[in-house]
Amino acid sequence: MNAPAKMKASDFKSDLTPIWCPGCGDFHVLMSITRALAKLGRPPEEVAAISGIGCSSRIPAYTNCYGFHGVHGRSLAVAAGLKVARPDLTVLALSGDGDGFSIGGNHFLHACRRNVDMTYIVMDNRVYGMTKGQPSPTTEPDWDSALTPGGTGMNPFHPLVIALASGANFVAREFSGDIKACTATIQEAIEHPGFSFVEILSPCVTFRPDEKEWKNQVHNAQVEATDDPARAARRIMTDDGMNTGVLYRGSRKPFKASVKDSIGDLSTLEAAFEV
Amino acid sequence: MNAPAKMKASDFKSDLTPIWCPGCGDFHVLMSITRALAKLGRPPEEVAAISGIGCSSRIPAYTNCYGFHGVHGRSLAVAAGLKVARPDLTVLALSGDGDGFSIGGNHFLHACRRNVDMTYIVMDNRVYGMTKGQPSPTTEPDWDSALTPGGTGMNPFHPLVIALASGANFVAREFSGDIKACTATIQEAIEHPGFSFVEILSPCVTFRPDEKEWKNQVHNAQVEATDDPARAARRIMTDDGMNTGVLYRGSRKPFKASVKDSIGDLSTLEAAFEV
Amino acid sequence: MNATSDLNKNVSFAIVGSGGMGAITAGSIMLEAAGKAGFHGLLNRSVGPQIRGGEAAALVRLSTQPAFCMSKDFNILVALDWKNADRFIGAMPVAAGGIVIADPAAGAPPRAVIDADCTIVECPIGELAKAIDGGRENMIAVGLVSRLIGMNEEQIMEIVAAKLKRKGQAAIDIGRTCFRAGFEAATTFAPTFPLADAPTPDAKRWLITGNEAVGLGAMRGGVRFSAAYPITPATEVLEYLAPNLAKMGGALVQAEDELASISMIIGASFGGLPSVTATSGPGLSLMMESLGLAAASETPIVVIDVMRVGPSTGIATKSEQSDLNIAVYGFHGDAPHVVIAPLSVADCLFTGQWAVHIAESLQTPVIVLSDQSIGQSRVLIDRPADISFMTQRKAYIDNGEDYFRYAVTADGVSPMSLPGQAGGQYTADGLTHGERGTPSSDQNDQKQQMDKRGLKIDLFNFGDHWGVDEGKGDIVILTWGSLTGAAREAIVTLADEGINARLVSLRQVSPIPFEALNNALFGADKVLIVEQSASGQFYRHLRSQMDMPDNIRQLNREGPSIISPDEIVAQIRDWNDQ
Amino acid sequence: MNATSDLNKNVSFAIVGSGGMGAITAGSIMLEAAGKAGFHGLLNRSVGPQIRGGEAAALVRLSTQPAFCMSKDFNILVALDWKNADRFIGAMPVAAGGIVIADPAAGAPPRAVIDADCTIVECPIGELAKAIDGGRENMIAVGLVSRLIGMNEEQIMEIVAAKLKRKGQAAIDIGRTCFRAGFEAATTFAPTFPLADAPTPDAKRWLITGNEAVGLGAMRGGVRFSAAYPITPATEVLEYLAPNLAKMGGALVQAEDELASISMIIGASFGGLPSVTATSGPGLSLMMESLGLAAASETPIVVIDVMRVGPSTGIATKSEQSDLNIAVYGFHGDAPHVVIAPLSVADCLFTGQWAVHIAESLQTPVIVLSDQSIGQSRVLIDRPADISFMTQRKAYIDNGEDYFRYAVTADGVSPMSLPGQAGGQYTADGLTHGERGTPSSDQNDQKQQMDKRGLKIDLFNFGDHWGVDEGKGDIVILTWGSLTGAAREAIVTLADEGINARLVSLRQVSPIPFEALNNALFGADKVLIVEQSASGQFYRHLRSQMDMPDNIRQLNREGPSIISPDEIVAQIRDWNDQ
């Protein structure tokens, strides 16, 4: 990554009007991402934003980067393929809690483990927004919905702990409304080598109007980020889920395979078949 | 579960000859399962063994229980459906490290979280046996294979930590060669309410001959099982992967939905549509 | 009821606005009130990709007779606002001679409306609502439309009161005030479209969507377990099942993805419980491997695919009939199974029940191809008849002999034991296996079991449920599933013009009901094949398996715009003239 | 070479044993030695489900001319043991007049062998091996067979020495001692099957499997990225690519499942790199949703499906041609794409390369239907010609105007920018979209883009690679993919009998090459359609899309037993006699 050029957040915004509900937290996430990219200073064409399906997954087309809006749940795998094939690019995977932790859970586990140098931002609103309000893995057990009358009764999922246990190299949680913190953390996540994971609490004002209260509930983690995953995991497992900030900075080796200069002459390969 | 009747391990063995390689650890796992079931004392027809695809997943047909040998990676979901539909049965899901943690990783996460009352036994040989020796998520980073020359370079996966972080209610690790310990742990896992997970280190003598050494490497966990998942997770994240024994006994509420006595008369449902 | 001489047997209206304004609620209230008054009718909703703030429209047709499909144009269009109207107004054209009521504050009507041969009337809907404390535009719209079609305050307020009961009398009163304001505002509007009197129904009408009906049908068939992963436009099937299964002693589990949901119903069915899931194309794609497992392991399951526009993630909220290929041919290997399709919103009930009957009888997966156009339509129908199939899995009875789960039998169906039955233990297997279930790579085992699985379907008695053959004449309109309604209207219209055409439509999509279909097509002079798929999947499916008559034409296209009765009529008319 | 007068142009032998005994290594050594000596030949392996201790057999055919398929019976059968022989011996019958060499210590030969019209000779293979320090039965077997077919020590030892070089001279010497022991033991055995002299090849022969060849072909086509999830019988494609991609500057990533592997290659291809994955039926099922995404987002990818016996998990190690349906029709929605199939082991190379050419030219997914019978066969072939296609994605060139990724063009192919290109930014989308890629639910956008995606394939010049039309006569044997070899042998045999039959076989499975195929079938009197699928997927596919000649018969069945030239000959002979 070269030294920041004079780029503005607006250089990273497309001219499409987002189709989110007025007040949706994702507007702020979009702002933070474009600001972080501007600070990073790479031109938009060297950044690729990969997503799945969901309200949150609509985000790539609202940036002025290269984007890929794929099928539900697979953003991480598409992004990993892209990054290994094109190590020169800055690759972001962008997802929702349903896309990323429910149908996409397996790719999450293995992306952390694989530790490809990219950044994963999940807009966690603890609900399936796009399909009109079903519980996601991060939804509280007693949240009532048409699909799960009376609530799921299941403990919500700890994305940050799973990330740590599976080997993510940078782990943070932010709140969408705090654009400054989000911007700084996203920038750091991108600059951190290996797989960086940022969970952004991003309210769904339509199906979870209660989340409008989040702005009063989040609080900055009172602790310094650690580089001991076991310690970080224990800490997160016992926090209230509203702690924000960078929680873990690791130094594991990023994934080794990547495409280099292609050799066009296959004669050595062909010779191997001669008898 | 009623008081143990006089059942023998052989009552739980079918008359099929397993097609495993001579010396495969799975023979011992089969012995331990049948012994544990005998101790449990439920008749074989009240037990169902559900598996995916792999050498290890062949196990159901070698028992005299009801069995389901499904497709690769889905044993946990089939088992959950069965248990919710038939809460009267004892349900075991049986899998390998590839079946369970690679293609089946998402179901693993969510089965732990859902906490349906069943027992998950994974025969972990740190390799894909059936497809002739590719690395699995638990394989060491430097293990050489045709598919990953020089090794994957990736940190192996911590199934026990993932289980804890996602909410499994009972977590243990055993070594297949220690039939007595395996038997006791499997029995306890079955009797423990909610989702119980037992990882059994079970050598693949053909593709991982080095694993014949496991018998000298495993050692009983020197600590008491805890009921604090954060503590257990931290402990396991820092152990050497060769600790055996019950590592966590939880008391989370098992999954609530289950089928009860079916009501045949749907007239109240129909009335709801009348105008 | 209005008593002018100029009464209508049919009236269609659209209420358009932005998400959150309640246009769809307004349409629902009117439909329900009409149902109570004895009318038939249906409601479709048209919503944009935005959840809130995007466009949302209720399209309603009311009729004195059963209504088979939405009308292609609308007598009345009420616009609460015109936001994004360009994006969707093409789908709800105003009929010649129709009336458009628009709030001048919402800006100029879109081109398509201005150009239409209709009367445009201004009405300050927003202001009227604002003038009432707590007032809402949508109830003003209800008043406007009621006045124009001749519904009265009592008919409407009965429904409103029931809907708002929980919110208290004050809310009901506000609703009434809004209704009156709209009703009053419309006194001078013309033209009006007063409905003729409705015949008094024998029993209470039902108001139901296709998604609810297919869920209820499955439960009538005995389903007590479901596993769910939400997807538009199938989610309402699952949301119907969730509380109602629980009420009847059953259970629904929300799964982490479609791989899990299909696996869960396989597990439950292995345990003996008839089980179902619902999804749409993207989810069905993910289920194919396990559908093959259900076929090979002979585990009965029902998958309801509420089709939407494809390919890939396509258009979630719009209809197409383009999952026929994957449903019939999307398996790896040869995996005989059954695919059926409801012929109307009401028929979802029967088809849902029949699906369970077939699956349980044959121990095979059954795919139901519903689609958005019927799944999300709400209709007024006569109470559907009780149908009871003698559905039972062929049970294992312990006779002391060794049990062979996959025993070859005369009808191809092997007795199936259930966990808990002593002596019936076996391991179900998706690998090639012999009669006992043990994996095998033997040619004879493979052939024997493949033949058995084919035979049981070939020999099954599908009864006379294969489809419909209506009307007379040697022109045949051949279609399937949801387009049956449009085709039915078309033959009525054609008959009025003196052209005799028959409607032949398949409920049984695969295996093709060869005998019945050949009989139905016998002697046909012209056959028009109508389907909502750009590649003509239905036509290609038929011709892959049977010899087709010579004189065939196709009326087919991609979604989202649904083929209308008029288009069918036009094609037949043209062809007839040649 | 043996110089008796009674020389053979073809000889087939099988070496059977248990996994771990090295039967397959023995067969490979002989094949390689034969290749060096100028012969053609091929080797199939037959392995049971056990990794070790289960049955394992090498089936080898050597020939003085190109050999298209395995022979249906074997001149020589060497049994290292008879364990599980009943389970597989049916698949390797001894030819009339053949010889069976068995170790008496391994017990009695199975019924099928005893009943065969052949000579059974006892030979204490195990004892001979044990007598040599470090000796192995399989090298004894090599000696035995070499003696019977007339290969000499030097020919064999050159190969053995190369293979054992790393293990040192001692190992090589042990091998030689074993070879000699077997060779000596066989001096008195009869009958023998000495091979005629081989023609001297112009260049060095290649020894290659279909799985290797398709991998190399893809790399010739420009592939430098792959993502892999192992599955029998496709794993060797991936295991070939892993080290060889790395050598050429590319990379292979092992994925967590097939959902990930297909997604990864889509990502890499979006980045501009031609990409491939390989799988078999169960994995292909899991890839269908994302294959649809590749079609809708117009991302070029190649998926090699090495078919095995289905349905469901079926038989992993055996061949069938029953994934045609899913490959062609297994998409939800209408998603035009391309399906091709190699016609032989050697043709895997061309077809692999062609697949990449088509995918890149059309920005579409291409599915290659190989199968176990060619994927895992090892053959001796002449070095395949260099083929170079002018493969290039239609590139985006910044001309200062706004870029529309999905612009409508005359040939249906839109210029595609690649990340890094300034001004070319766009978001690829699997939702229905307009020219720019923005999601849309507009009928016109849907139609425009559907038409475009169909058109680009319709207009593509597939050249004369559609398939083969060989021989002459008005009887046509119509087949596809791997059965081409058997059909080719059949027409040769038929010609010898004076029956002129033509071979028409499709490499281009979908879209069907209508013009070429109609030309090939023009005037055909009888058409026999040959395929390895119980439901006749190929035949049904053809008739769904085109009018077929009247006089058609089918020779088709499920796997694992592969349709042989003899069966084809018998069918034609019968038909001709009628």
Ligand SMILES: Cc1ncc(C[n+]2csc(CCOP(=O)(O)OP(=O)(O)O)c2C)c(N)n1
């Ligand atoms: C295979 C598949 N299954 C289901 C869906 C339906 N679907 C679309 S978005 C979504 C959930 C989105 O939730 P989340 O990722 O949290 O995004 P949000 O809308 O809340 O931002 C689902 C289930 C789909 N498109 N594809």
Ligand SMILES: Cc1ncc(C[n+]2csc(CCOP(=O)(O)OP(=O)(O)O)c2C)c(N)n1
């Ligand atoms: C969808 C699918 N993908 C791949 C395979 C091939 N396959 C069969 S078993 C297996 C791995 C088995 O590994 P593991 O679960 O560790 O079992 P083991 O053989 O080691 O006991 C794979 C990849 C398959 N059968 N189905």
Ligand code: SF4
């Ligand atoms: S439904 Fe929720 S997540 Fe979706 S756009 Fe609206 S507020 Fe945002």
Ligand code: SF4
């Ligand atoms: S290959 Fe390995 S896991 Fe499979 S049976 Fe043999 S020893 Fe066991």
Ligand SMILES: [Mg+2]
């Ligand atoms: Mg969400």
Ligand SMILES: [Mg+2]
């Ligand atoms: Mg394993």
